[in-house]
Amino acid sequence: GCGSSGSSSGGNGSAESTGSGESGKITLVMAQRDEFLSTLEAAATKAAAEKGYKLTAQDAQSDSQKQIQFVETAKNGGEDAVIVNPVDSDAAQSIVDAAGDMPLVFVNRPPTDLHVLDAENVAFVGSDEDTSGYFQGEYLAQYYKDKGQTEIKYILLQGILGQVSQIKRCAGVVKALEDNGIKATPVVELAAEYDRAKAIDKISPVLTSGQEFDCIISNNDAMALGAVEACENAGITIDFPIVGIDCTKDGAAAVESGKMAMTVFQNPEGQGIGAVMACANLIAGKAINEGTDYDLDSNGESYSDSIIWVPFEPVTKDNVADYM
Amino acid sequence: MSEEYILEMQDIVKEFPGVRALKGVQLKVRPGTVHTLMGENGAGKSTLMKCLIGIQPPTSGKIIFDGKEVEFKNPLQAMNSGITMIHQELSPVPERTVCENLWLGRFPMKNPLMCDHKKARQEALDLFQKWKLDLNPDDMMKDLTVAKQQMVEIAKAVSYDAKVVVMDEPTSALTETEVEHLFSIIADLKSKNVAIIYISHKMDEIFRISDDITVFRDGEYVGTDRAENLDVDKLVTMMVGRQVGNMFPKVDCPIGDVILEVKDLASGRAFEHVSFDLHRGEILGFAGLVGAGRTEIVETIFGIRQRTAGQIFINGEEVHIKSPEDAIKNKIGLLTEDRRGNGIFGLLDITENTVMANLKNYGFPQNHKKMKEDAIKWNKAMRTKTPSMEQKIMNLSGGNQQKVLVARWLLLDPDILIVDEPTRGIDVGAKAEIHSIITKLAGEGKAIIMISSELPEVSGMADRMIVMYEGHMMGILNRNRESDTPFDSDEVMKYAHGEKNDFATAK
């Protein structure tokens, strides 16, 4: 039961079309299977069932080739639409090619070149990764402005190096700090591959060696929670902000208890439901956001009507209750 | 000696870490002769040959071949210059055909890129025909008997038009017919002025074919002489540095109760209808040609091989031996014929190798002190030659490895000891020692089964002899205690070739 009041609105849309008697098949191709994507999958499966579709999920295990294969196989198998969470956002064109004229919805990670969405049958539903890190940065900037501090040193826990989410989240937080007039320098940048245990192991030597830092910035909640563990193990009182992204259940709990200062809610259920709705709308030839609460992209680009943004939402102690 | 030497090796020194295997030895070989190299196990014979053909470069020394000083970096260079070798330890590539093994590393080519399979096969056939070898180029190497694999090695060695052929114990896996065959090949090579360096521990062979004999002892050169100037006693004295007594110190001891009874035993097609009994104090010999199925019988009794029919009784009670573990529980020991394959633990030291079948006796936690004491005791009894008990067994010479294995089974103190080719590749001195130990064990009331492809050995030691032919028992012969020739060897050979069969009706 996650989902804030404002974010689970996809449900409204699905309720309208329940019992419409449609029957079809949708394949969901996930880049890998983790907590976030599993939640997304569950929401999408439920929404699809309500719309009369049978949704099958596939795990591409971080192999962009396999992803293309899944799409082609889905096409060969006569699926009605395919939802893809791309392994490599730069390889979106080849996925579009593989899908041919089958409706295709990218979810969660946007294609690097958004012009692939120009095709009739292609859409994107997701959250803007440029903003996730930015929210972290804005929060931190505010925090230090309040303290009257303009120079900070941070420890950065990175995801899998080279992945788009890692790159954008790191860039976003740095940019936000800069934009808000905070001079931030890294103490150390550690690649803990989104893993809690690796985060503990990597950050512990830094903590015990007594290096000075002002905050810990993490690319996701799991690593942030690892940092919390490591601090507790090392007997360090957490009087500095630790920030994460995802707002997993554990992450939200940690924000509530004050162990983490903030996280950024990325709405897996909204993305899952939105993707299924976009599929249904593509098949029916309607506007892709029909029946959802989400807006289309407003930049007025040629592909704007093919994008649904499910916003990131900063979560702090003040509003964490909405996300639990 | 005024003849030109085709090969001269001078002052060869070879050092291994902790061991000086060769301490400045020499060897001079005349063309068109058989030059035999003799010495106890570990004297350095194989090592010298490996130095010669470039497998292990000598630490120092000079090699003059065909008038030029040479130093081969690898076997290929040696082969290309005209020296080939049949190695002591067989080394076939089991998963390939005879043909491919024959042309290993020098497969005939159709063009610079492609192999010529047709030509390879044809040349193999021609070669086999020329040397009258009963080999099929298309057979998988792993399906051949050891003897046939050895014949492939021989074919390989003679197929190079070499000037010197080294044969390191070529007959240890051959039957008499094949040995005769090899000797005719050697004669042929001699007539073509090829020199043969021959290494063997079998005295009768040596005196039949040698022209010159060189003796080493402990990595040192003892001397060289014409074969006709030597006899067995002189030679043994040169090798061992002392006289060796009776080769077959058979002592007649009282034969006791039946301890082992085998009834109608079979294992697949390897052998069938094998029945015999074995008494305490008895040495039961198994004779037959290589491939007669003797090894399979004892492997089946010992539980290595699956029994498909028949019963085994020990002390009158039927036993079901499914693994060597069971066999050892029933106080049976087996010294296997394949020392490297299923005997030694190359990476472990002598102590561990000695106690390995006996670990149960060292308690929990294991008593290492007692292990070492036992190992020292039994290896002393076997006169194993080793720098220390911590030496890895793979660094010992073959004969010394064999002694460690004998020590292993003696330590176990089995009631029934089965020895399969116990003296294969062992020097005369050690051979006599092993024989006397076997005799002593029989005297203590143990029962012994002894397999040997050397008829004199079985004849010399056995109380009774079972002769096998192609997986069937042909006859059981009793020792004639009065005669000088306890078994009639003509008779034995008739059984062994299947020309005579006392059990024809049993089939």
Added chain:
Amino acid sequence: MEATKKGFDFKKFMSNNAMWFVLIVLAVLLTIARPAFLTVANMTTLFTSESIKGIITCGVCWCILSKGIDLGPGSVAALAAVISASFAQQSDALNRLHSIHLPAIVCIIIGMIIGAVIGIIVGWLVAYTHIHPFIATLGSQLICRALAKMYSSAPVSNLDQSFRNFAIYKIAGIPMVVFIFLLIFIISWFMMTQCRFGKNIFAIGGNDQAARVAGINVEKNLVLTYMWSGICAGLAGALLAARTGSADPSTNGLQYEFDAIAAATVGGTSQTGGVCRMSGVLSGILVLGVINNGLVLLGANDNLTQIIKGLIIVGAVVVDMRKNAKKP
């Protein structure tokens, strides 16, 4: 002992070709369950998606044959992918790594050269220092992955069409990458059965002492083996970039080595060295391909797919072992 029968040996034929029968059975079952399986379109998909791993398998099977292993190909492919792709970026690419632009074929060759160089280093280590291939190639796996990420922290995309055509250009509806795979397969087969190099590797894998004693230059041949595996991995990497239109240093080729090793082993290549048949390797590649493809068509849950895949790999090898079954 009995003389072996002459003529056609049915049992031997069966056991030598067991995987092909497994393949046929799988294909029939799948076609019954999902007629979409046995269509030209789906077969094209199957071959196309197995081609790149197939190329890697054609290299890795040599290492296994030589009694070694190669854990590097996935990472080598990633490194080759980013580097070769970086020379094939369109001039107006969003995130161009550098401004050097080379003809497509040269980019592909660069990928192969990268693989070859790494292969030579690994082979040298294996041959001359006697370090176990498992460790040498584990090292190359770690190092190449890191090098790929250092070379470019983000995916290298916006690649030339001429470069991409090496993978996706279609002849008679079949993408180029399939033809390249077949070419590599044939070269591998040719080397293994027709050239002295192949015979040498069989000998080295079967009994390296025997090979050495027979005058085979074991070291040189081992270096060549790992070089070949490297070349295949490098080519696979370049084609991977060409096929997906992007070279991603962090995910390209992840775990490909395991799929390749599994395919080779399912195809009867023995991990104890000295046994390999290219026809078997092909059957292994296809069995894994059919499983991957078929289970997707059946809509199986992917966790279940992994379990079935694991069971089939193990099961196939167990079945295959029975023909080499050691006597008791």
Added chain:
Amino acid sequence: MEATKKGFDFKKFMSNNAMWFVLIVLAVLLTIARPAFLTVANMTTLFTSESIKGIITCGVCWCILSKGIDLGPGSVAALAAVISASFAQQSDALNRLHSIHLPAIVCIIIGMIIGAVIGIIVGWLVAYTHIHPFIATLGSQLICRALAKMYSSAPVSNLDQSFRNFAIYKIAGIPMVVFIFLLIFIISWFMMTQCRFGKNIFAIGGNDQAARVAGINVEKNLVLTYMWSGICAGLAGALLAARTGSADPSTNGLQYEFDAIAAATVGGTSQTGGVCRMSGVLSGILVLGVINNGLVLLGANDNLTQIIKGLIIVGAVVVDMRKNAKKP
């Protein structure tokens, strides 16, 4: 031949303990570069971080000793982690998997039992079907990871403090997990040097045929070997959950098997079987630990860390090989 000198053999001592010297050199260099390295706090951190992988290494080295390999531990650990953690969830946990709650020690034992069962299955396959351990354990890797994800798609968190204390409770400032690692290490050492089981495995790894003839029950001992490796992996998984406070089916234990194999091999365990010393294994674990820890302290870029790690693993094994240098 001459007798070797009696008494202290310096050269042998050096070559047997080469890794300890490497370790000391590394430690000295690091301490000079970063005095924070050689502090009690950091040493505690280092040991704590390496303990879980160390436990896995104590199991994997047995498989390598027996001439096998175990690629399963990482996934087995993940499976054991989610299952054992699911029985230790607080009653008010956010996402409780089920309502069964068991005492902490029982949860840990459940983890070990899971490992043992998988180990027995794998060991049985290896021993009785003669399938190569690489394949058998590759299968267990795939299957266990999938099972873990099936068991729970999200991390299992909100664990009992009593369960977590098995890893994090501190005695004299040192977390329990370190003591458990040392206990497992000592058990491993004891079995290897003082028990018949250890000698049996040395024999099997050195020459399995000879071991059989010497009356050793090869099959039973192999099953026990993989069972022990499974137990270690299962325990490691449970402790991983206890340490991090959460069991994540998709990331727990990823690639741990490689770190373990690398540690064992750096510590002188030979991949060709029959050679292993627990003191060496410990040195291997610590060398890798020092690298991991030290490079973080030096603030090295992660990619660089991977490269250095790769080079050191390979380099260490090359150095170590020189003592076993095979004669040609």
